[in-house]
Amino acid sequence: xxxxxxxxxxxxxxxxxxxxxxxxxxxxxxxxxxxxxxxxxxxxxxxxxxxxxxxxxxxxxxxxxxxxxxxxxxxxxxxxxxxxxxxxxxxxxxxxxxxxxxxxxxxxxxxxxxxxxxxxxxxxxxxxxxxxxxxxxxxxxxxxxxxxxxxxxxxxxxxxxxxxxxxxxxxxxxxxxxxxxxxxxxxxxxxxxxxxxxxxxxxxxxxxxxxxxxxxxxxxxxxxxxxxxxxxxxxxxxxxxxxxxxxxxxxxxxxxxxxxxxxxxxxxxxxxxxxxxxxxxxxxxxxxxxxxxxxxxxxxxxxxxxxxxxxxxxxxxxxxxxxxxxxxxxxxxxxxxxxxxxxxxxxxxxxxxxxxxxxxxxxxxxxxxxx
Amino acid sequence: xxxxxxxxxxxxxxxxxxxxxxxxxxxxxxxxxxxxxxxxxxxxxxxxxxxxxxxxxxxxxxxxxxxxxxxxxxxxxxxxxxxxxxxxxxxxxxxxxxxxxxxxxxxxxxxxxxxxxxxxxxxxxxxxxxxxxxxxxxxxxxxxxxxxxxxxxxxxxxxxxxxxxxxxxxxxxxxxxxxxxxxxxxxxxxxxxxxxxxxxxxxxxxxxxxxxxxxxxxxxxxxxxxxxxxxxxxxxxxxxxxxxxxxxxxxxxxxxxxxxxxxxxxxxxxxxxxxxxxxxxxxxxxxxxxxxxxxxxxxxxxxxxxxxxxxxxxxxxxxxx
Numbered sequence: 001x002x003x004x005x006x007x008x009x010x011x012x013x014x015x016x017x018x019x020x021x022x023x024x025x026x027x028x029x030x031x032x033x034x035x036x037x038x039x040x041x042x043x044x045x046x047x048x049x050x051x052x053x054x055x056x057x058x059x060x061x062x063x064x065x066x067x068x069x070x071x072x073x074x075x076x077x078x079x080x081x082x083x084x085x086x087x088x089x090x091x092x093x094x095x096x097x098x099x100x101x102x103x104x105x106x107x108x109x110x111x112x113x114x115x116x117x118x119x120x121x122x123x124x125x126x127x128x129x130x131x132x133x134x135x136x137x138x139x140x141x142x143x144x145x146x147x148x149x150x151x152x153x154x155x156x157x158x159x160x161x162x163x164x165x166x167x168x169x170x171x172x173x174x175x176x177x178x179x180x181x182x183x184x185x186x187x188x189x190x191x192x193x194x195x196x197x198x199x200x201x202x203x204x205x206x207x208x209x210x211x212x213x214x215x216x217x218x219x220x221x222x223x224x225x226x227x228x229x230x231x232x233x234x235x236x237x238x239x240x241x242x243x244x245x246x247x248x249x250x251x252x253x254x255x256x257x258x259x260x261x262x263x264x265x266x267x268x269x270x271x272x273x274x275x276x277x278x279x280x281x282x283x284x285x286x287x288x289x290x291x292x293x294x295x296x297x298x299x300x301x302x303x304x305x306x307x308x309x310x311x312x313x314x315x316x317x318x319x320x321x322x323x324x325x326x327x328x329x330x331x332x333x334x335x336x337x338x339x340x341x342x343x344x345x346x347x348x349x350x351x352x353x354x355x356x357x358x359x360x361x362x363x364x365x366x367x368x369x370x371x
Numbered sequence: 372x373x374x375x376x377x378x379x380x381x382x383x384x385x386x387x388x389x390x391x392x393x394x395x396x397x398x399x400x401x402x403x404x405x406x407x408x409x410x411x412x413x414x415x416x417x418x419x420x421x422x423x424x425x426x427x428x429x430x431x432x433x434x435x436x437x438x439x440x441x442x443x444x445x446x447x448x449x450x451x452x453x454x455x456x457x458x459x460x461x462x463x464x465x466x467x468x469x470x471x472x473x474x475x476x477x478x479x480x481x482x483x484x485x486x487x488x489x490x491x492x493x494x495x496x497x498x499x500x501x502x503x504x505x506x507x508x509x510x511x512x513x514x515x516x517x518x519x520x521x522x523x524x525x526x527x528x529x530x531x532x533x534x535x536x537x538x539x540x541x542x543x544x545x546x547x548x549x550x551x552x553x554x555x556x557x558x559x560x561x562x563x564x565x566x567x568x569x570x571x572x573x574x575x576x577x578x579x580x581x582x583x584x585x586x587x588x589x590x591x592x593x594x595x596x597x598x599x600x601x602x603x604x605x606x607x608x609x610x611x612x613x614x615x616x617x618x619x620x621x622x623x624x625x626x627x628x629x630x631x632x633x634x635x636x637x638x639x640x641x642x643x644x645x646x647x648x649x650x651x652x653x654x655x656x657x658x659x660x661x662x663x664x665x666x667x668x669x670x671x672x673x674x675x676x677x678x679x680x681x682x683x684x685x686x687x688x689x690x691x692x
Contacts, residue, residue, distance in 0.1 A: 049497060052495035064506070181402060191395030205677050215627055219417060222654075223416065246402045335523065345516060346512050351511075
């Protein structure tokens, strides 16, 4: 829990920093204006930062515009056109922040039907739990959390089905990969042995340069899967993903472990702790942030991979990326629905990624070979 | 008798010296074997397939003997696949367009990345940190999402963003994917958008290592913007940017999703990048043998990239996205 509380602390510090930064900026601006009034600096020096900031803002906005555009399209119900006879519109149809209440499938006046189509029906099916030896069984009621038909959407998307498939691929991937990554990164970080540098170097090389090697071998991988009758097998796919995730994540966790001071271990060894206790009580607890990051990255490997999944899986086992691609190849799906599907898929990942980047950052600075 | 018995027993319990010296190796080996078995076995199999006339139809049919178990009814044809590649005009087209794509997209990525990094570290710009955090956002997006969205941007349907922009300027719609060079340009735009965060991160960290005194000193000496850029900034960022360019060139060479999702390397196979070409031969035309030969060529080139990256050093320092 120390990890969570340290993250919470960082978030609080960040939130406090925002008003401070704005106040600071205001103070500096007043100071500059004052300097200008007293004739100490010229107009150019006063205006240049304003222009430069505005220019940078325009640049950043232009670069990120496609993301905003897709969000806009998702909220437009069915059309998804920015440009109409009346010119550009940069806000969704009917957007009105005064209407906070949800009315039907409208929220703040925006059309959420595309998202309703994506989520579809959320139902916890009725379960029958039999209690052994007594012959009794408990039957739970079917719980309907959300029903798309109530909002006028028939034929909802298969999002939840694909998400379940992705989950059943990603979880075995995580378990398998963690099982080999954790011991290996400990050894690479703390032990001296034959071939140590070579293994590490090979892993880094594969991570940085060899991203497409897996793809280049796709023919052989597919053929091997097919020979063993493993096409359309989600577990076989998870095994493959786990193997491919080994180099990057071993390296990542190793750099985390490098930052744990060796003196902690030395103290434990002096107190007579056997090696396994040193690992269990010192190394692993101190590398929690690293373990969390590796967990996220491996999970995302299984969650996001497209090409291999698309080659070996059949429609009933499609994972989310393959499902997304199947949508865009189907020209009958309205663009708004496609956008909502894509956003529901990508937005959580984006937040997780940026979060990991900012708050579990120590290990993402990638130390490398030394140590 | 008794002593030798004890020593023998101790020897049986105590692992030999080379084992206890290399305990770490035994912790690394499971992962290494696991990984290598998914690289080495397919690689060997790929080499095998590339010297047969395997097709999707013949290779899965059972045939007698070891050869038949592994390669089905496919026959050994030696280097015939490679010879026919050299006679195939599509091979040269794909090879050429791939290297052209590497060249144009790397130039674009470096210019965009370095330009952004420089403007987002400039002393005039306020809120630099927030903007930098925001601008690397594309890195957190799944590639399949980014590329399908860019396909929507360049779509010729009514919602296509690029055509809407042109419409606002009073220019008619363009069928982006139907013209060879327009499609090629859209590939470059998408690839630049995918990779610029990586360049920005590397360049920003390099720029922050330049002591401000150097710039101040140059200013005092009366150096203008271009002089300062050339003599202070460039020497400081040259090595990291060069290294990042090698990595990103390798990524461009291995680009598959953009042409695959945009228009399957079209129009009329004009923009089939290397990996897509091999994929197409193997899975669409069913020519597994020939597809394997193409993929092996690509593997050899990726291997060259690895050697270049390794000899250029700095491998470990090159931060990664």
